[in-house]
Amino acid sequence: MGTAREFVMGLPEALQGVGVFLVSFIPFVEGEGAAIIGVLAGISPWLAVPVGIVGNFLVVALLVYAAHGARGALMGRRAARRGDRAPATADGGWTPESAGRDRAPESASRALLRERFERWGVPGLSLIGPWVFVPGHVAAPAMVSFGASRDYVMVWQTVAIVLYTAVGGLLTHGILARMGVVG
Numbered sequence: 001m002g003t004a005r006e007f008v009m010g011l012p013e014a015l016q017g018v019g020v021f022l023v024s025f026i027p028f029v030e031g032e033g034a035a036i037i038g039v040l041a042g043i044s045p046w047l048a049v050p051v052g053i054v055g056n057f058l059v060v061a062l063l064v065y066a067a068h069g070a071r072g073a074l075m076g077r078r079a080a081r082r083g084d085r086a087p088a089t090a091d092g093g094w095t096p097e098s099a100g101r102d103r104a105p106e107s108a109s110r111a112l113l114r115e116r117f118e119r120w121g122v123p124g125l126s127l128i129g130p131w132v133f134v135p136g137h138v139a140a141p142a143m144v145s146f147g148a149s150r151d152y153v154m155v156w157q158t159v160a161i162v163l164y165t166a167v168g169g170l171l172t173h174g175i176l177a178r179m180g181v182v183g
Helices: 002-010 013-023 030-040 045-082 108-132 136-145 150-179
Strands: none
Touching: 002 013, 002 030, 013 030, 013 045, 030 045, 030 150, 045 136, 045 150, 108 136, 108 150, 136 150
């Protein structure tokens, strides 16, 4: 976070919003961290928050759609190998019958992520994940790879991104204003 803050603050004032946008691409920093960094750098929260939201949303959407495409291709190949006419669902999604079929052993971290996904679902992992150090950049494509609908994941990731980025940026601005650091 310190390096990202230095990066944004080191840019000319006119380009600091672009810096916030770029910082929002970093896992674990994401939109909320980028908005906080922007506000700490002296950028208005009315610029830092939307820029952080847009940057984070674009990266998460790219990762989700890439994971969806990869899962669809993998499910299609597996179905072709078995002689099936189609994957388990039209979009290659999860069904109880397809659970565990042709699945390679998982790493411990992926198994933990799957367990949290199965316990909390898409809304829970999207909203609770950042509190337990599972950034949206990791959780969103993982949920799609586990079989969740890409559109459903994007809806909940959008809710989480907007909520956390707005709260982070506006809360930081409020604290700084209360301290008399900003006007």
